[in-house]
Amino acid sequence: MNTLSNLSAQNNYGKVTGKIITKDGQPATGISVSILNTRFGASSQTDGTYVLKVTPGKYRVQYKALGMTTKELGIEVLKDQTTRVADIVLELNSFQLKDVVVTGQYAPQSLKNSVYMVRTITNDQIRLRNATKIQEVLSDQLGFRFTNDLTLGTSDVSLMGITGQRVKILLDGVPLLDRGETRESLNQIDINSIDHIEIVEGPMSVSYGSDALAGVxxxxxxxxxxxxxxxxxxxxxxxxxxxxxxxxxxxxxxxxxxxxxxxxxxxxxxxxxxxxxxxxxxxxxxxxxxxxxxxxxxxxxxxxxxxxxxxxxxxxxxxxxxxxxxxxxxxxxxxxxxxxxxxxxxxxxxxxxxxxxxxxxxxxxxxxxxxxxxxxxxxxxxxxxxxxxxxxxxxxxxxxxxxxxxxxxxxxxxxxxxxxxxxxxxxxxxxxxxxxxxxxxxxxxxxxxxxxxxxxxxxxxxxxxxxxxxxxxxxxxxxxxxxxxxxxxxxxxxxxxxxxxxxxxxxxxxxxxxxxxxxxxxxxxxxxxxxxxxxxxxxxxxxxxxxxxxxxxxxxxxxxxxxxxxxxxxxxxxxxxxxxxxxxxxxxxxxxxxxxxxxxxxxxxxxxxxxxxxxxxxxxxxxxxxxxxxxxxxxxxxxxxxxxxxxxxxxxxxxxxxxxxxxxxxxxxxxxxxxxxxxxxxxxxxxxxxxxxxxxxxxxxxxxxxxxxxxxxxxxxxxxxxxxxxxxxxxxxxxxxxxxx
Missing domain, CATH: 2.40.170.20 (TonB-dependent receptor, beta-barrel domain)
Known part of the structure; x- marks a missing residue:
């Protein structure tokens, strides 16, 4: 289940290292790796690897792709030594791994399993867009139209033909305040702090209230x-x-x-x-x-x-x-x-x-x-x-x-x-x-x-x-x-x-x-x-x-x-x-x-x-x-x-x-x-x-x-x-x- 190699370290901790891959052989990025019942945890990097510093002892390690799959295995960590874990293969492919949504969900969920039709703009898409404001990222999406008021310096958004305060803007699920019917708040949030954007078309009034008639x-x-x-x-x-x-x-x-x-x-x-x-x-x-x-x-x-x-x-x-x-x-x-x-x-x-x-x-x-x-x-x-x-x-x-x-x-x-x-x-x-x-x-x-x-x-x-x-x-x-x-x-x-x-x-x-x-x-x-x-x-x-x-x-x-x-x-x-x-x-x-x-x-x-x-x-x-x-x-x-x-x-x-x-x-x-x-x-x-x-x-x-x-x-x-x-x-x-x- 795992291979151990003893490497000298300079502290009282041991190390746990390994790599996570998808079933189609691609590195699995962003997988949560945690030592159960402890505070120790990490996330896999772009090449699928991870490193944990852990006090000596016997543990169970959990590998979790949010909303999709979980694996566990037992390990023993020794003082000043490195525990190398054999490659973990998750039962999903790299295509599925990118589609995790939270809007309207009971817990983070794969887009495929979500009961809602959710559209996502991924972190890669935002990064490659080189945008300076969020409006630029949304402007090429189907169903989105923007209008500009040059006198007020504001923009309004329309989603599938519905405009103004019927489109709810959320920041991590919390509504953004706008002074009028235009959604100027959309361009008053730093785009560099945004990981991805989730769009749900259609009313979400039960979950998010009265302004969500067109979607969120x-x-x-x-x-x-x-x-x-x-x-x-x-x-x-x-x-x-x-x-x-x-x-x-x-x-x-x-x-x-x-x-x-x-x-x-x-x-x-x-x-x-x-x-x-x-x-x-x-x-x-x-x-x-x-x-x-x-x-x-x-x-x-x-x-x-x-x-x-x-x-x-x-x-x-x-x-x-x-x-x-x-x-x-x-x-x-x-x-x-x-x-x-x-x-x-x-x-x-x-x-x-x-x-x-x-x-x-x-x-x-x-x-x-x-x-x-x-x-x-x-x-x-x-x-x-x-x-x-x-x-x-x-x-x-x-x-x-x-x-x-x-x-x-x-x-x-x-x-x-x-x-x-x-x-x-x-x-x-x-x-x-x-x-x-x-x-x-x-x-x-x-x-x-x-x-x-x-x-x-x-x-x-x-x-x-x-x-x-x-x-x-x-x-x-x-x-x-x-x-x-x-x-x-x-x-x-x-x-x-x-x-x-x-x-x-x-x-x-x-x-x-x-x-x-x-x-x-x-x-x-x-x-x-x-x-x-x-x-x-x-x-x-x-x-x-x-x-x-x-x-x-x-x-x-x-x-x-x-x-x-x-x-x-x-x-x-x-x-x-x-x-x-x-x-x-x-x-x-x-x-x-x-x-x-x-x-x-x-x-x-x-x-x-x-x-x-x-x-x-x-x-x-x-x-x-x-x-x-x-x-x-x-x-x-x-x-x-x-x-x-x-x-x-x-x-x-x-x-x-x-x-x-x-x-x-x-x-x-x-x-x-x-x-x-x-x-x-x-x-x-x-x-x-x-x-x-x-x-x-x-x-x-x-x-x-x-x-x-x-x-x-x-x-x-x-x-x-x-x-x-x-x-x-x-x-x-x-x-x-x-x-x-």
């Missing part, structure tokens, strides 16, 4: 695998802004990052610090200086893990004016944001059938408008006194969540839980100091009545401080294993979303926006159905293939959107659309062959909106296509990679609510022109610790696309050309990584 985007952060380890990393990347560039300052994107992670005797300390500086030098795009930092401290044993994480962000957007030719005075507006997010999380394996996980977080976010005049002749700077020119908006949220996972038998498991979310705001643009408190209890179970059949029913009970929530929000997810390679998933979920603080109380008036909150809004409800058929080759050959065919249908009542205020057509407000629907389907295919990974997917998505005043029933589904593809190739001898990312975004139909000259409120169909984007990147290993990267982004030089919206030149205008990018850009980066185990 869960950003999973990097964590120490345990054992004795020191990691130091640094990254420097320079990128042009279209044709504009000034090295390390001025025009372009200038990205710097440094981080450290240390683990010892179960303790973990780590952190990242990044600066992301952008100077567009392109009409409409405001310069942005962003500082991002995070720190983590934790402790783990074989059965218990607790950690605290702090994420901070300071962002300044600069909208500097031109000097007045008559008096030399220019007016400058700076938008300054601060975000502090505290998290405390714990996982406790009480026994083999019962575990508990909990999370508590507090987020404080504020955004200030600082407007000044600068006299270019005298050098004097003064604060302005105009309406809204010195505004400050503050938002905070307190979040607590706890779940228990109880395995009653091989057939039946139960997961009860509770969640509390308290959100408040204040500021010059907020009417009063409102709060919205949301309390929920939820329970789900996983039932395996037959081999190859998984059924997960669930229900969430909600108490909202402002709106009468329905007595129960149900869902049911099912998975049928039709063969070793073929899986069918079918799901239904009821959704509920109460209006957010901004939609109710936020009033925003400046030169580019005239929008008023609406306290008469109704809560949203939805019924959603989705299904998928996944085929995955699991053989030991050199070619592996995965294909997924999926479809969805969402029916919304009282969907919240923006429209003209009937009492004042020059002002936008939030209104309810009586009926809104989305439906569509996609097919996604990935092939792995030796050093090649290729993916191509197609989606076809339809949207529908209707007001009660549409007595002629003129509303209809309108459709748009998407094509997405990724090509990754690793050159073994050259120790390098080439990556190509492509996305075709078809003509996007959008509904807008407008007021006609007769005062009637109608829904107008507008269209946004089709466009394509593509990026190409090269990564080359120079030494064991240093990698260089180079490439080009936005190869088709997309800047603006045409839009037929009637809302042009009005308050909160959405008409005219839509800004998507600042042109083709080029980058060069350097990455340093030192690791000691």
């Amino acid at each position: 985007i869960n950003l999973i952060t990097k964590k120490s695998p345990g054992g004795e380890q020191l990691d130091v990393h640094a990254r420097l990347q320079e990128e042009t802004a279209g044709k504009q560039y000034d090295a390390f300052r001025g025009s372009g994107t200038h990205f710097e990052n440094v981080g450290l992670n240390w683990s010892h005797k179960g303790w973990e300390l780590g952190g990242n610090f990044s600066r992301n500086n952008f100077d567009g030098a392109v009409a409409g795009w405001m310069p942005k200086d962003q500082w991002l930092g995070n720190a983590i401290a934790g402790y783990r044993t074989n059965k218990f893990h607790i950690w605290y994480r702090l994420d901070g962000e300071n962002e300044t957007l600069k909208n500097d004016g031109e000097p007045n030719v008559n008096n030399g005075i220019e007016t400058d507006a700076h938008y300054i944001s601060y975000r502090w997010m505290h998290q405390l999380q714990t996982e406790w394996l009480i026994n083999k059938n019962l575990s508990f996980s909990g999370a508590a977080s507090y987020t404080n976010y504020n955004r200030r408008t600082l407007t000044t005049t600068y006299n270019t002749i005298t050098g004097e700077t003064r604060l302005t006194v105009g309406a809204g020119e010195q505004d400050k908006a503050l938002f905070d949220t307190k979040f607590v969540r706890g779940t228990a996972q109880y395995r009653i038998s091989d057939i039946f498991s139960l997961q009860p839980g509770f969640e509390i979310n308290l959100t408040g705001s204040s500021g010059a643009r907020i009417a009063g100091t409102p709060t919205i408190n949301d309390y929920a209890f939820f329970v789900s179970s996983e039932i395996h009545p037959l081999a190859g059949v998984s059924i997960r029913p669930g229900v969430r009970f909600i108490k909202n401080s402002i709106y009468d929530a329905p007595p129960a929000i149900p869902s049911i997810n099912t998975k049928f294993t039709l063969s070793n390679a073929l899986d069918l998933r079918l799901a239904y979920a009821r959704g509920f979303r109460s209006p957010a603080l901004r939609e109710l109380y936020f009033n925003f008036f400046d030169a580019n926006h005239s929008i008023r909150g609406n306290t008469n809004l109704k809560a949203e409800f939805s019924n959603s159905y989705n299904g998928s058929l996944t085929w995955q080759s699991l053989g030991a050959g050199s070619v592996k293939f995965k294909s997924s065919l999926s479809g969805f249908y969402n029916d919304f009542t009282n969907l919240i959107t923006t429209g003209y205020d009937p009492a004042n057509p020059s002002v936008m407000t939030y209104i309810n659309i009586d009926k809104a629907k989305t439906k569509g389907g996609s097919i996604d295919n990935t092939i792995y062959y030796k050093n090649l990974q290729a993916r191509v997917g197609f989606a076809y998505i339809g949207t529908y909106s209707k007001l009660q005043t549409d007595t002629l029933n003129q509303a209809a589904f309108v459709w748009y296509p998407e094509v997405s593809s990724t090509l990754l190739y690793h050159f073994k001898k050259l120790k390098g990679d080439i990556s190509l990312f492509y996305k075709f975004n078809g003509t996007l139909p959008t509904y807008e609510v407008i007021t006609t000259t007769t005062g009637a409120t109608v829904i107008n169909l507008a269209k946004r022109s089709a466009f394509s984007t593509a990026d190409i990147t090269f990564n080359k290993i120079i030494t064991k610790s240093i990698t260089i990267a180079a490439g080009a982004k936005n190869l088709f030089n997309v800047t603006n696309v045409n839009n037929t919206s009637l809302n042009v030149g009005s308050a909160h205008s959405t008409g005219g050309p839509v800004p998507l990018g600042y042109g083709r850009s080029y980058f060069l980066g350097l990455d340093f990584h030192f690791s000691k185990h």
Whole structure:
């Protein structure tokens, strides 16, 4: 079972070494290796090897691939000697090993065994993308669309035709706070701290609450695998802004990052610090200086893990004016944001059938408008006194969540839980100091009545401080294993979303926006159905293939959107659309062959909106296509990679609510022109610790696309050309990584 060789050491410990491989002969990376009933543990490295320092004695060693397979064997460790363990072969292949998910699961689970249809963006894909913000990583994914508000410097995300606060953004399962309907938080988290991203399409309201009608985007952060380890990393990347560039300052994107992670005797300390500086030098795009930092401290044993994480962000957007030719005075507006997010999380394996996980977080976010005049002749700077020119908006949220996972038998498991979310705001643009408190209890179970059949029913009970929530929000997810390679998933979920603080109380008036909150809004409800058929080759050959065919249908009542205020057509407000629907389907295919990974997917998505005043029933589904593809190739001898990312975004139909000259409120169909984007990147290993990267982004030089919206030149205008990018850009980066185990 194991081979012993005696090698001299210089301490009172013994060493345990070995290698873990998959059944197709590949090194198994990231496998948990632990000495049972002790604090000793480690994780296998990229070549499958591991090293443990252990006090002398007889032990059992456990080898565990999260959610998939476990092996144990007995060893004896002698003082000042090394125990070499024969190669451990895990009963899974390297293709399976990469697909471990946690979103919505009772415990870390293989993607194949998950009852949910989860899409993952792996650590390799993020690394090879050489992105400076998370939006870049998601932009080429099927079903994702982004819009930019150049006046506010924010972006919003749409998933399968559903936008805004119906898409839940999570950081390790904890919701991120946004001040409005846009998901600006997505780009206010340091991408260097993200290990991988998990995307679940379709409502997850039972597990994650009211904002998860369209699905969730869960950003999973990097964590120490345990054992004795020191990691130091640094990254420097320079990128042009279209044709504009000034090295390390001025025009372009200038990205710097440094981080450290240390683990010892179960303790973990780590952190990242990044600066992301952008100077567009392109009409409409405001310069942005962003500082991002995070720190983590934790402790783990074989059965218990607790950690605290702090994420901070300071962002300044600069909208500097031109000097007045008559008096030399220019007016400058700076938008300054601060975000502090505290998290405390714990996982406790009480026994083999019962575990508990909990999370508590507090987020404080504020955004200030600082407007000044600068006299270019005298050098004097003064604060302005105009309406809204010195505004400050503050938002905070307190979040607590706890779940228990109880395995009653091989057939039946139960997961009860509770969640509390308290959100408040204040500021010059907020009417009063409102709060919205949301309390929920939820329970789900996983039932395996037959081999190859998984059924997960669930229900969430909600108490909202402002709106009468329905007595129960149900869902049911099912998975049928039709063969070793073929899986069918079918799901239904009821959704509920109460209006957010901004939609109710936020009033925003400046030169580019005239929008008023609406306290008469109704809560949203939805019924959603989705299904998928996944085929995955699991053989030991050199070619592996995965294909997924999926479809969805969402029916919304009282969907919240923006429209003209009937009492004042020059002002936008939030209104309810009586009926809104989305439906569509996609097919996604990935092939792995030796050093090649290729993916191509197609989606076809339809949207529908209707007001009660549409007595002629003129509303209809309108459709748009998407094509997405990724090509990754690793050159073994050259120790390098080439990556190509492509996305075709078809003509996007959008509904807008407008007021006609007769005062009637109608829904107008507008269209946004089709466009394509593509990026190409090269990564080359120079030494064991240093990698260089180079490439080009936005190869088709997309800047603006045409839009037929009637809302042009009005308050909160959405008409005219839509800004998507600042042109083709080029980058060069350097990455340093030192690791000691």
